[in-house]
Amino acid sequence: MERKLRTVIIGGSSGMGLAAAQKLYSLGHEIVIASRSKDKLEKAAKMIGKAESHILDVTKEKEMIQFFNSVGPFDHLVTSAANFVMGPFLKMPLDEAKQFFDSKFWGQYLAAKHGAPHIRKGGSITFFCGVAGQKPFMHFSTGSAINAAIEGLTRALALELSPLRVNAISPGTVVTPVWDVVPEQARLTEFEETAKKLPAKRVGQPEDIAQAAVYLIQCGYATGSIVYVDGGGRII
Ligand SMILES: NC(=O)c1ccc[n+]([C@@H]2O[C@H](COP(=O)([O-])OP(=O)(O)OC[C@H]3O[C@@H](n4cnc5c(N)ncnc54)[C@H](OP(=O)(O)O)[C@@H]3O)[C@@H](O)[C@H]2O)c1
Numbered sequence: 001m002e003r004k005l006r007t008v009i010i011g012g013s014s015g016m017g018l019a020a021a022q023k024l025y026s027l028g029h030e031i032v033i034a035s036r037s038k039d040k041l042e043k044a045a046k047m048i049g050k051a052e053s054h055i056l057d058v059t060k061e062k063e064m065i066q067f068f069n070s071v072g073p074f075d076h077l078v079t080s081a082a083n084f085v086m087g088p089f090l091k092m093p094l095d096e097a098k099q100f101f102d103s104k105f106w107g108q109y110l111a112a113k114h115g116a117p118h119i120r121k122g123g124s125i126t127f128f129c130g131v132a133g134q135k136p137f138m139h140f141s142t143g144s145a146i147n148a149a150i151e152g153l154t155r156a157l158a159l160e161l162s163p164l165r166v167n168a169i170s171p172g173t174v175v176t177p178v179w180d181v182v183p184e185q186a187r188l189t190e191f192e193e194t195a196k197k198l199p200a201k202r203v204g205q206p207e208d209i210a211q212a213a214v215y216l217i218q219c220g221y222a223t224g225s226i227v228y229v230d231g232g233g234r235i236i
Helices: 016-025 038-048 061-071 093-119 141-159 177-181 184-197 206-218
Strands: 005-012 030-035 052-055 074-079 118-127 163-172 226-229
Touching: 005 016, 005 093, 016 030, 016 038, 030 038, 038 052, 052 061, 061 093, 061 141, 074 093, 074 206, 074 226, 093 118, 093 141, 118 206, 141 163, 163 206, 177 184, 206 226
Parallel strands: 005 030, 005 074, 030 052, 074 118, 118 163, 163 226
Antiparallel strands: none
16 A cells, blocks of 8 residues: 655644645645644644644754654655744844744744655655745835745755755735734735735635645655745735
8 A cells, every 4th residue: 555645734733834734634645733832733633634733833943853753754844834023124123033033934944954854755845935035015024034035045955955855835915814913804904905906816815825835745846946826916
């Protein structure tokens, strides 16, 4: 009997990581999800169908090493975990900007560093960056810098970790729990206004991004690629 592909999704307890986990599970992958909240992980595992779950804070290198040691060999790594902060550049405290880097940039960096040695032949890493890396918007300078840095890291690691494939997904506005910090009415208005401006005439859904994750995992010729799934957001 053919062995199931084992896929690790750090950030798989919510949003796009969860949608990718659900899609990959439906395609027959064995799923491992990791994030900080036990509660979120339990709910997500039920939504996926079946998933091994691990509590992990990506900002802690020791936890990352222990996590991959306990997961053992696997085939594909997807890293969607991140927190974010927004605010005027001149007013943002350096510590807040650094915390954003710690979760989104250094978190993915550490996942690749300690995950790659456990990835089987034929495997891949899929990072997450974001449209702001190509097209900045107001009060998100740290996010722009992180997303651009992830694009650079993707190309560099595609070269250095070859034949392991390394790619990234760059989402535009996607309806996920990350937006829950915005009051509901303001959030819906923001989505409507954004949809009007986008060439795709709608905002993204987590399933749009799950499709990109499946493509990058399955296409053995894709490496060093940034897949923009932003409704055309970076060309307006
Ligand atoms: N949604 C958008 O419009 C949008 C646009 C552009 C780019 N992106 C990027 O796309 C990626 C996925 O975003 P999303 O919207 O799907 O986010 P989300 O729904 O908020 O999910 C984020 C996930 O990351 C986990 N996480 C956060 N900090 C962590 C940490 N320190 N250690 C371990 N896990 C952590 C969260 O779980 P716990 O709370 O349990 O840790 C959660 O599972 C992120 O990189 C985000 O910046 C999103």
